[in-house]
Amino acid sequence: MSYATAIGLDVHARSITGVALFRDTGEVVSKKFSYDPASLAEWILQFDSPKAVYESGVTGFHLVRALKKMGVDCIVGAVSKMQKPAGDKRKKNDRNDAEFLARQLLAHNIIEVFVPDEETESMRNLSRALEDLREDLTRAKHRLTHLLIRWGYVWSEYNEKGQRKKTWSRAHWEWIRSIELPEMAAQETLDLYISEVRHLEAQKKAIEKRIAQYAGKERWHERVEALRCLKGIDTLTAFSLVVEAGIFSRFKNARSFSSWLGLTPSEHSSGERISRGGITKAGNSHLRKLLIEASWHYTRATKERKRSLYDNSVPFSISNHAAQGIERLVKRRKHFMQMRKRPVVVNVATARELSCWIWALGCMSEGTL
Numbered sequence: 595m596s597y598a599t600a601i602g603l604d605v606h607a608r609s610i611t612g613v614a615l616f617r618d619t620g621e622v623v624s625k626k627f628s629y630d631p632a633s634l635a636e637w638i639l640q641f642d643s644p645k646a647v648y649e650s651g652v653t654g655f656h657l658v659r660a661l662k663k664m665g666v667d668c669i670v671g672a673v674s675k676m677q678k679p680a681g682d683k684r685k686k687n688d689r690n691d692a693e694f695l696a697r698q699l700l701a702h703n704i705i706e707v708f709v710p711d712e713e714t715e716s717m718r719n720l721s722r723a724l725e726d727l728r729e730d731l732t733r734a735k736h737r738l739t740h741l742l743i744r745w746g747y748v749w750s751e752y753n754e755k756g757q758r759k760k761t762w763s764r765a766h767w768e769w770i771r772s773i774e775l776p777e778m779a780a781q782e783t784l785d786l787y788i789s790e791v792r793h794l795e796a797q798k799k800a801i802e803k804r805i806a807q808y809a810g811k812e813r814w815h816e817r818v819e820a821l822r823c824l825k826g827i828d829t830l831t832a833f834s835l836v837v838e839a840g841i842f843s844r845f846k847n848a849r850s851f852s853s854w855l856g857l858t859p860s861e862h863s864s865g866e867r868i869s870r871g872g873i874t875k876a877g878n879s880h881l882r883k884l885l886i887e888a889s890w891h892y893t894r895a896t897k898e899r900k901r902s903l904y905d906n907s908v909p910f911s912i913s914n915h916a917a918q919g920i921e922r923l924v925k926r927r928k929h930f931m932q933m934r935k936r937p938v939v940v941n942v943a944t945a946r947e948l949s950c951w952i953w954a955l956g957c958m959s960e961g962t963l
Contacts, residue, residue, distance in 0.1 A: 596861070597617075597667065598616065598617050598642045599615065599616055599617065600617065600644075600696040600699040600700040601614050601638055601699075602693055602695030602697070602709075603692055605629075605648045605653045605657060606651070607630075607652075608762075609628060609629060609688075610693070611624065611627075611688035611689055611692045612625050612626075612637065612646075612692060613689060613828040614641055614692055614696070615697060615700055622696075624689050635660075638666050645699065646667065646668040646671050646694050647696075648668075648695065649666065649670070650671065653900050655715060657710065657787055658670050658854065659709070669709075671699075671704040671706065672704075672705040672706070672708040674708050674876055675697065675705040676694075676704075682694065686929065691805050695808075705943070711778070717808060718813075718837050720801065720805060721830075721833060721834040721880075722809070722880055723801060724802065724805065725883075727794060727798045730794055731794040731795060731798055734794055735762065735791055738784075738787040738790075741784060742886045745867055749761060749766060769913065771788070789957040805830055805833055809829050814833060817836045818832040818833050819907050820908055820912050820945035820956065820958065821836065821952055821956065821958075822900075823955065824900070824920065824948065824951060825891050825892065825951070826889060826948070828894070833883070834880070836879055838880065839881075839956065842959075843956075845953060848950035849950075852946050852950060852953075853877065855877045856873060856877030856879070857874075857945055858873065858946065860874045872942075879922075884944075885948055885952075889945040890941060890947065892923050892924055893937075894946050895924050896924065897920065897921045898920075899917045900916070900917075908959075912958050915955060916951070919948075919954075919955075922947070922951075923947060923948060926943070926947060927944050
């Protein structure tokens with residue numbers, strides 16, 4: 595749709611600054627609002643053929659969905675792709691930020707962000723809440739462990755037979771509960787930390803169970819099962835991939851999907867000189883972390899099919915493609931290790947290729963590949 599008026603919106607939790615830039619005359623009109631989509635929509639629609647844009651960020655997608663319902667053509671721009679001139683960085687305010695967006699829109703320099711529907715976004719929220727809980731639980735366990743170390747209590751890593759013992763197992767918890775610190779305040783702190791860890795463990799299990807239930811729903815089930823055909827991808831990881839991607843076929847190829855995850859190499863080349871560095875990390879950090887973790891499974895994985903491939907929960911074409919992916923990933927990882935590449939580098943390379951197989955299986959389950 596062509597537009598005659600570009601609207602830049604600088605959006606905050608309690609206010610919105612709008613700047614209208616007219617294509618034909620270059621005239622600029624601005625207005626500030628409280629966070630009221632209805633008033634904002636009324637102001638925008640008074641202009642000739644308007645189109646609005648605001649930056650992706652903490653304010654999410656509520657505003658764009660509300661404006662679209664009221665007939666406003668609005669998009670969300672990828673903030674990571676916007677480069678302001680160095681001179682403008684010393685003149686930062688809400689109006690200037692909104693005008694910058696309007697000028698970028700008029701120049702067709704906006705990279706549009708995919709806007710999920712409310713159900714998909716709510717599933718993203720739940721998936722990311724699980725990641726937050728995992729991080730909180732790790733920190734709580736560290737606090738508990740460090741407290742015990744400061745009082746001279748260290749969990750023995752090996753049993754009498756020289757076998758490594760697991761931490762946070764039943765035996766580990768029995769050992770922790772048997773400890774009585776000499777000072778009352780220290781014991782109270784220990785009890786507090788134990789209670790915190792137990793509470794977070796219970797919350798984590800409850801959310802994992804709830805996500806597994808949602809993953810079984812018709813809208814998500816087929817794609818989740820397709821991704822689970824790959825080693826290192828369980829139901830929780832597969833569900834996160836599906837709801838974060840939204841639609842796999844919106845990425846034109848596997849490389850685009852890897853780039854969105856920030857797993858493609860950075861580059862600083864000029865003329866005949868070609869220089870590539872580490873991954874860009876300019877993408878979905880939540881999924882990137884999950885894939886990096888999933889890739890470690892291929893350290894000891896075999897070329898054999900994943901056990902779940904032997905059932906009939908997914909079409910043969912998908913399960914067979916996943917089996918090919920597993921074989922190649924194991925072979926490539928072995929090749930990199932023989933080249934004496936650093937394990938971290940090998941794992942990132944594995945994660946990048948794993949993302950390509952995920953994209954292919956996702957598209958196949960959507961019927962677009």
